[in-house]
Amino acid sequence: MTASFTQQFDQHGTWRRNFAHRLKWLTRWLNENELLNQSVAERLHDVESQLRTSRVMVAFVAEFSRGKSELINAIFFAGYGRRIMPASAGRTTMCPTELGYDPAHPPSLRLLPIETRLEPYSLVHWREEPARWTHVDIDVDDAELLSQAMSKVAEVRWVPVDEAKALGFWSDDNLDDNPVPDSDGRVEIPRWRHAVLNMPHPLLEQGLVILDTPGLNAIGAEPELTVSLIPQAHAVVFILGADTGVTRSDLAIWREHLVTEGDASETRIVVLNKIDTMWDILSTPAQVDAQIQRQRKGAADVLGVPLTQVLPVSAQKGLQAKIRRDVPLLQASRLPALEAILGEGLLGKRETMLRLAVDASIAALRTEASRILNVRQRDLSEQALELQGLRGKNSSVIRHMRTRIEQEQSEFEGSNTRILALRSVQGKLLREVYAVLGSTALKADMGRLATALKRRGIKFNVRKVYGETFDALRNNLREVQATTAEIQSMLHATFRQLNAEHGFTLQAPPEPDLTDFEQQLSQIEQSHVHYLGVGNLLKLAQPDFCDKLVRALASRLRVVNEAAMTEVERWSKGAGAQLDAQLKERRRTFTKRIEAVERIQGAAGNLDERLAELAAQERDLSDLHHRLDELTAVLLNHEAPNSSSYRSELSAA
Incomplete structure (x- = not known):
């Protein structure tokens, strides 16, 4: 079986930690031998920090009722043996929700009231105003309590149309997109503007950030999502319903908020969810597969993406299979194929970027350290010639x-x-x-x-x-x-x-x-x-x-x-x-x-003693140069992070 996204991310995290450890060890060695200038030291510190703390964001975008939260549960939270994100009928994520981990803060769910939309400040501002958020403590070891806490992101309010209009959930010019009023003339809106979950989940601890976005209305009313958070995501998973294909609202989200110039194959993944709705005991497996392929091709044609970029999945069956450890059902859900694409495309690209940053820093380090050693070598040679000229004087x-x-x-x-x-x-x-x-x-x-x-x-x-x-x-x-x-x-x-x-x-x-x-x-x-x-x-x-x-x-x-x-x-x-x-x-x-x-x-006899000292120092410099080449060559070695030689070299360092 192909390694799941969780397994690939775990390997990626191990590589980053090991590499950062080795980089720190090299920095210390250079400093001890006075081969590290301030500029290179700062650059190496930045790279080490990036390796240890860099985050990988995956944004999940969809219209309501496409199974987005269920897909998040299937990929990231199956280990809890139950749903963590609200995904049952009638309950879904109503506000943009970030899932990550910052050890500087206790595990909690922070919720920003929807009323803050009436004030002239961005989300960046509100992040620095903890008093305006509602804080809910969480217990990451209790799946039931954690699920109850996360159910708050599905909370709603019923408000008059004027209030909904002021908050951006009603438009007199696009009546078809407005929520349906109840008998009292009120409409349903989210209770919260933004949610941030801080929890020490194994993947979140390694720097994964999950962005769960609500439907079209919420995306359109929050420009910060479209022009800041979603574009900065390293991968965007766009979810469609296999039973509905690309609807008008799906197409509006895709065209207005997700399409960018250039090749998006590595950063835009289209998921055709709920393929289990096509499983039919009256149809043969080949007929079901042909129907899924038609839906895939139709979605690819409408969205203008390669067919390989559209992946059929059943998030609900994938979650069920993981919890029950049902391998045939997991394969039928096709969830492993999506996880493989996420891991190979997202993590492979991220690791390449980190490698390039490290390579540039190591090259600068090697150049500067070699220059210092060459200067010392030349000065020692000049001193030796100068002292040899004193013989008999x-x-x-x-x-x-x-x-x-x-x-x-x-x-x-x-x-x-x-x-x-x-x-x-x-x-x-x-x-x-x-x-x-x-x-x-x-x-x-x-x-x-x-x-x-x-x-x-x-x-x-x-x-x-x-x-x-x-x-x-x-x-x-x-x-x-x-x-x-x-x-x-x-x-x-x-x-x-x-x-x-x-x-x-x-x-x-x-x-x-x-x-x-x-x-x-x-x-x-x-x-x-x-x-x-x-x-x-x-x-x-x-x-x-x-x-x-x-x-x-x-x-x-x-x-x-x-x-x-x-x-x-x-x-x-x-x-x-x-x-x-x-x-x-x-x-x-x-x-x-x-x-x-x-x-x-x-003492005249000290001349020979001093010349011997200089010769010894030249030999030491030669050894330092050789050791510098060895250590930097190990860091520039692009072996896979899980290779045995990589681990043995790290142990040796």
Whole structure:
């Protein structure tokens, strides 16, 4: 049998923990041997933290009654022997629900009241306001109590139409999409706006985050879901009913909230759920399979996705089979095939991304550490030649050498003026970068967008407004790229001069390439372009809705700008740290040269002793170089995380 998603995620988590442990061990070894500059140390710390704490989000999206919560139960919570997410008839998830684990907080279910929609704040703001949430303690060891707690995400309220309209659940322009009023003229709405479950489930502890989203009305009324949470998910599972195929509301969710440009095969998985409704004792297995294949092909054609991307499943039978340990029923449910696709596509892609981050950091580490070792090697050779020249010389010659070394040291320290000037100009240019990408500039850009969107009436030019905004944001990145090019040119010139004057081996690190961040902006823009379809023009005529949309957009753009600034800052620190390392090595060399001459002045026999010490130090440096190559080669070895050689190497480290 193919490994389930749970098994694959467990293997992925083990690999991440082992790799982070080895990375930490290497960092400690480098630090003990003074081979780690501040820039590389920070980068390695970031990678180690990413390996230990990085999260993998899977978003489940569907219209009501498609079996979404049941699918979550089948994949993640079958071990409890019962349903955890509300999935029985008439009870389903009514508000967006995040399931994850943060050990800094006790296990609990946090619920944000729906009334917070009436206030001009985003979910990002409310996350920092714990007093406004309703907290429910949970017992993760008691399945019954846990299920009772989770049933709260299915709670509803009955409110007058005016209140439903204010909260975004009623539209006078789309009456067909409105909830059905009861005899008193009231309509059903969710009691909660957002829910966050914090529990030490084995998968959640390893960084999995599950996002359970409600139907079309709730998605459309929360722009933050569409432009922030769902696009940032590493995989989106879109659930259809096998008995209904693609309905009008299914198609609306897909087109307006999930379709993005480019190949989505690795991030958009379409599940044709409830295939057990087609199991018919009057039909042969071949006939049932043919019917399922027709539904698959129909869904693939309507949604415009490859047939391999549409997976038939029975979540209900899969959950039942896991609880009963019924292998034939589990195979019939076809749940293992979905879990395999999730594991291979999602985790494989995530592991590749982590590998690339680690490889880049290890390559930078190896380069810098090797450069420091080469500088030490050269300084030792020069010291040995200098001392060998003292053989047979009298005390006056030795005193003269000491004077000359002290003069060289004084001249070297005097050259620091140029280095200070470099850092001053570099700091000024970096402040310009922060001004372009900082929160003040972004706030101004978002303010202009908000003003344009709040103009009265239906905004048929909304795509143009968005296009102009994103053009400005991309131009900001290009302006920063021009600034980094100016800094790079200055670094090259100064480093060449210092290398010529002092024999340094300085080399400016590669200039940061910000095109990836431009592409991220384009992806965000594209998600908005889909979101700004004709179906949302009436919503965009509402100032409150526009406020929510702009706040959600600003939150996502802030992440991109901050990441770009971090990249530029890391590059700048890399250049500075390299210079600091060679300055430190040169100062240490001056100190050791003077100490050697003093010892030789005290006793002539110390010359041979000092030369022997230098030879021993050169051998030690050679050993360090060899060990550095060994340790970094192990980290760059791309073996599977569960391989025996990987585990043995880790034990050896």
